[in-house]
Amino acid sequence: MKITRHKSSSHPAPSRELAELRVRLAEADETLRAIRSGEVDAVVVAGKQGPQVFTLQGAEHAYRVLIESMNEGALTLMADKTILYANQCFARMVKCPLEQVTGSSFHRFLSAADRATLRPLLKRAGKSGSKIQVLLNAGDGSKMPAQISIRPLAKDGFNRATIGMVVTDMTEARRNEEMLRALTHRVVQVQEAERGRVAIELHDGITQLLCAILFRSQALVTSLAARDGPAKGEAMKLRELAGKTAEEVERISHNLRPSVLDQLGLVAALRATTTEFADRTGVAVKLACAKLNARLPADTELTLYRILQEALRNVEKHARARHVTVSLRQRAFVQLAINDDGIGFDPDHHAARRKGKGGLGLLSMRERATYVGGAFKIKSVRGAGTEIEVLIPLPPSATAAN
Ligand SMILES: Nc1ncnc2c1ncn2[C@@H]1O[C@H](COP(=O)(O)OP(=O)(O)OP(=O)(O)O)[C@@H](O)[C@H]1O
């Protein structure tokens, strides 16, 4: 914005100071030229009560052209939510003629729930800006997902704060989110099916073969006499190695297809997983499990089990933790929390950076929780460990015994 200063002529110049008057005339000429050519948006005139700012109509016109050409709705509201000004884009969004939008209440475009969410924000908007997601009710009865950014504006002539709003159409963004969710869900489904297939192949194929090798090496150890010392030693090592390999394959197959979950239930499966993790990695794990009154729905149990596995995989891979706490609680919902005292990370930074090249672990945990109607939270601070928490509501039948 260009502002020019213009000296007030409230003090008459003495006639003898003709030269000074000439200079002032030249200045005034220059000011007029600048105003006419559109170089100036406002004039500051020094008066008795100090400098006064006069905004020029031409400047406002330029901003109006800019706002009308925006691809977002722009509005100014009075404190009682009456629309003082709306651009054409907003009128198109709510499918109402502009003349019916201006002067009406902004509330007519919101549901009761969105009005309630907006109310405290509008009050606070006097201090700082904020954003909310709403569903706009259009004039033809359709609904449009939108983001409203609220900004305080200068106080108006009646000394009441006016509010500036920018309304962004989120239809496309929501569609993309939906597509991403559907895709992630498909990935999780395919992953689960693939894990089952690999587990069966491992069990039916490799484990059977390894058992045969174990059996034969045992037979070899038995058939070799004491005089075949070195050969017998090698045969014993072979038998031991075959045994360890069979155990490792069994462990992998177990993790891939949680048969312990099917047979013994969630608590036993969580216990088996944490014990195996602690034994293998040396990280101390404390497990605090509430006694469940009944089996939880199968997809809830599988979700919790997979989230624990994925979280422990992350602890092992990234956290450098010394202690892990796993807790399971049940009320009207089931809550699983996994805490580690490792190096932590910045979840927001990770989400922003991911853009298709990051890992799938956190994404699939979130998707699994969302799919069963649950909520998934990550709390992590660099240097201060990580907490993964998942809350899944339970059907009344699962909580009745509480
Ligand atoms: N417990 C943790 N401690 C420290 N950093 C973590 C922890 N969990 C996740 N992270 C960080 O978050 C990132 C994303 O984790 P995510 O599980 O999504 O992917 P990944 O483990 O890298 O790959 P994938 O899970 O697909 O094998 C990790 O690369 C790591 O930087």
Ligand SMILES: [Mg+2]
């Ligand atoms: Mg991971």
